[in-house]
Amino acid sequence: MAIKGVLVDITKCVGCGSCTVACKMWNNQNYVNPETKETENAHGFEAELDSNTWTTVQYVKAQKDGKEVLRYVKRQCMHCQDPSCSSVCFAHAFHQTEEGAVQYDPELCVGCRYCMIACPFDIPKYEWEKAFPSVMKCQFCSSKLAQGEAPACASVCPTNALVFGDRDALLAKAHEIIAAEPDKYVQHVYGENEVGGTNWLYISDVPFGDLGFPTNLPQTSVPSNVHKFTRFTPAIFIGGAALWSGVYLYSSRRHKVAEHEGKHEEEKHEE
């Protein structure tokens, strides 16, 4: 199975927010900000990812040719080819599917938030509101991908600002597009090499830094560096068998509560 990806063409996005709605529909999420408890759209100047919102379309005012322009920036997990989140996660809550989705299993998460620190794009979000929180993030709709469908967000985009396909083909296409219109596009495919490459790729007419993308990232894989940092932790705590049983208790209780809560939520939905 070829590695899949999505090519986001910032210049084509009209800010309709369909992708954010599709994400919430497919993932059974509501519009309540878990922290503020306010009902919020997932698109707008203030839109931010949270444990209940795996993708946003952020409105950004930027400068282009001396004029103020409005741009819409879809955000979600970049699905790194060599994901830092995964490499720091000792609970192995992350794994890569054969389509290249960096999938995350809340059942395995112990809530340590290592991944949140490790992610260069500030993607994983914590369920601060829950008694036994997990970390949450975009799953690349792997259940849809497995059936040959596009991810929910990309399937609804009216302007084809989001194009789903094989990453290799998308990368070639991205270069074709920016080369064809050098006056329009920034000559850079964001995600081609950032932190060793991501499966979500972006092209834009406004410099990526002005749109809120981190621009100081290494153009090679990060996890090798991260390992330097994390490899010390086992050394310090090795032999903590007693602790391990504590962790086990914690996790299983967490799951029971989560199951209970899940049921509760379903009942609410049906009402």
Add this chain to the structure above:
Amino acid sequence: MQKHDELENKKGMSRRRFLSVMAGAGIVGAAATMSGCSPVSDPSGTGWLPNQYRNASDLPAQVKGRVPLDPDNISLIRNDEKCILCGQCLEACEKVQSIFGYYELPVHDEFICVHCGQCSLWCPTGAIKERSEIEKVQAAINNPDVTVVVHTAPATRVGFGEEFGQEAGAWAEGQQVDALRKLGFDYVLDTNWSADLTIMEEGSELVHRITSGGVLPQFTSCCPGWVKFVEYYYPDLIPNLSSAKSPTMMHGPTIKTYMAQKLMDQGVIDNPTQIYNVAIMPCVAKKFEIAREEFTDAAAYWQEQGKDWATLESMRDMDAVLSVRELADMVRGAGIKYEDLDPNAQYDPIEGIGSTAGLIFGNTGGVMEAAVRSAYYLITGQQPPEALYTLTPVRGLEGIKKATLNIPGVGDVTVAVASGLANARKLCEQVRAGKADFQFMEIMSCPGGCIAGGGQPRTTVPPQDWVRQARIDTIYNKDKVGVINAASDEQGKTMKLALSHMNPEITAIYDEFLGAPLSDLAHHLCHTEYYSRADALDPKN
């Protein structure tokens, strides 16, 4: 480290607690790394999406997504929780109105929208609806120091009843007037009156353009969606737009000048700032129109009279617009029963009598027909012949209509009528190419005219022609009564006139206040200017 700080600030977690969590994580890390477990389930979504989005990825849906709507759109709001991504709003915006898809991407620095509200009529779940102004209107009503004046657009009286289960197009003029009184509005006026005033000004302008070699064809300018459309897409044709304001925007400043003077004389108010002007409209673009910066002519008038009652910022010509749907919400909210409303309730005087020429403004072709009746009179000094009372070729739901009339002293005048902006676009292209074979062009943004405006009841979703036709028929039937009464030269309170220039309250405002059509004062209060919005987009055909 910067990220750590950010996290802490955002979540309000203390550094110490954060570090201890990290340490704890380290402990777990050691254990879990050794256990080497791997995921067992697919935690990805299992929700519902419309069928068109469950295709194989190489067979994408034809209709997808939804219309981009600025969260700060002055006319409309969308509740994302209700949106099912059916794509109907986009269909309406693109296919009916030729807005979405008719500009190059990337966008410049705003959402492109003419506020017609067709998307809200097509939205099956009611996710898109008008931005409510009920609260501020209610506050004005509750304020004993404020005199709340309301006027009701022609098309509202064939929509209001539908909100209460009446058949499509049910005549509900009296009920609506009575409901407004019961809600506490102080003066209930008729926009048919200001439609008559519009005819006098716009008709005179047409005659002037035709006889003095002015820019032709003249475009009607009473539909704010259409005006914004021209400003966006055809700024080169702005000189064709009639400078006459829409009826509502003539009503606003005349209420706060001419009528205000009378209310001051009667001791009802001390000065015009105590008036709160509300319009009941079949339209949500009117919410955009009244907020256009330039509409502060009443304040300017009083300043010129040496009165320092208001600054241009503190007194606007119009204060609020309620769609028919909002009015119905207010009526229901107040516990008023439709059955208890008086079907014969009458409008208040001064600016409250309307002709049926004003009434037919609500139908596509109606402005044209009303204008032609009075233009005939303005040119010839004689009442129009029988045939001009039923201008069949410009009536009905066809997208583009044309008719040629012979007016003595002028010769043949050809008129064109379109509703729905995709149709308007075709006529604009003809005009731009210099191929227009007509002298007067009436455009309404909404298919069928204001009777099917974006603020009307969502009686069928999406809007259906049989509903539109029922509303149109009711209006023309009332006009017929007007025509018969006009023929027998009887003048009465409402609906007994079919000619704008015969409306006694129109003759009164000219005699007492404005002087004549196109006078300096009329220009001041009843005419306006437009500006190019070419910077907002790169048009694409």
